[in-house]
Amino acid sequence: MILRLKEIKRPYVILSAAMTIDGKIATRTGDPELSDENDWREVHKLRSQVDAIMVGKGTILKDNPKLHIKFFKHKGYYRIIVDSNLSIPIESNVVNYQPEIYPTIICTTENVSMENINEFESRNVKIIKSGDGKQVDLTKLVLILSNMGINSILLEGGGNLNWSFIKLNLIDEMRITIAPWIVGGKDAITLVEGIGFKKMKQGRKFKLLKVYKRDNYAILKYKKRK
Numbered sequence: 001m002i003l004r005l006k007e008i009k010r011p012y013v014i015l016s017a018a019m020t021i022d023g024k025i026a027t028r029t030g031d032p033e034l035s036d037e038n039d040w041r042e043v044h045k046l047r048s049q050v051d052a053i054m055v056g057k058g059t060i061l062k063d064n065p066k067l068h069i070k071f072f073k074h075k076g077y078y079r080i081i082v083d084s085n086l087s088i089p090i091e092s093n094v095v096n097y098q099p100e101i102y103p104t105i106i107c108t109t110e111n112v113s114m115e116n117i118n119e120f121e122s123r124n125v126k127i128i129k130s131g132d133g134k135q136v137d138l139t140k141l142v143l144i145l146s147n148m149g150i151n152s153i154l155l156e157g158g159g160n161l162n163w164s165f166i167k168l169n170l171i172d173e174m175r176i177t178i179a180p181w182i183v184g185g186k187d188a189i190t191l192v193e194g195i196g197f198k199k200m201k202q203g204r205k206f207k208l209l210k211v212y213k214r215d216n217y218a219i220l221k222y223k224k225r226k
């Protein structure tokens with residue numbers, strides 16, 4: 001069990017991703033098949049240790065993941081989707097696949113209609129409104145989640161949501177798998193998208209805790225540098 005650090009009044013956030021040597025988390029056509037079974041086992045182990053897994057709307061639309069655990073016994077956790085306009089299809093796997101084990105929360109904004117909310121709530125999805133801007137207010141959101149007793153979040157992408165977390169300095173730890181190939185493509189999504197920082201010194205800094213090799217994969221673990 002990963003516990004919230006005493007010094008931060010928000011959940012502890014671990015970014016987990018698999019990328020190619022050239023930093024892509026999917027190909028230009030959206031093929032995300034980077035991990036082998038051993039890597040999935042490790043990711044599922046990590047999932048079993050947190051209170052919630054979070055992904056952005058883009059990942060739901062492109063991959064329709066179940067965000068479940070196949071390899072281990074566990075107590076379940078929340079699946080949290082960040083979707084400003086509550087626009088993911090109601091038939092998505094995160095809404096319908098084993099909600100009794102993995103309750104789903106969709107984080108949205110004040111701009112969403114009650115009718116839309118009612119539709120999702122009728123499928124037992126919890127809706128959280130965070131902010132009234134174009135996109136979900138993540139600073140506010142992490143506090144709301146913390147007040148709900150969510151102490152640890154595994155952030156599983158994609159690139160645009162990762163950027164917002166990086167920009168807001170909300171990532172405490174990272175586990176990155178480097179898969180042994182290169183796919184190229186300026187339109188292939190990278191680990192962190194968004195506009196990016198102007199200067200290298202503005203970039204978020206991490207301490208390398210561990211590097212290990214499994215077959216041709218490299219796994220890197222980082223912690224936020226204070």
Ligand SMILES: NC(=O)c1ccc[n+]([C@@H]2O[C@H](COP(=O)([O-])OP(=O)(O)OC[C@H]3O[C@@H](n4cnc5c(N)ncnc54)[C@H](OP(=O)(O)O)[C@@H]3O)[C@@H](O)[C@H]2O)c1
Pocket residue numbers: 016017018019024025026030031032034055056057058059060062063082083084085134135136137138156157158159160161162164189193
């Ligand atoms: N290899 C890996 O480990 C891995 C893991 C996950 C995903 N992926 C890949 O990543 C791709 C999806 O990434 P993506 O960047 O397109 O989508 P994403 O990061 O999953 O979702 C981004 C979307 O989330 C919504 N959002 C709401 N509030 C936000 C905020 N404050 N900041 C950022 N986003 C916010 C936005 O849509 P609205 O404004 O409409 O709400 C935004 O377009 C897929 O191809 C998937 O296969 C790979």
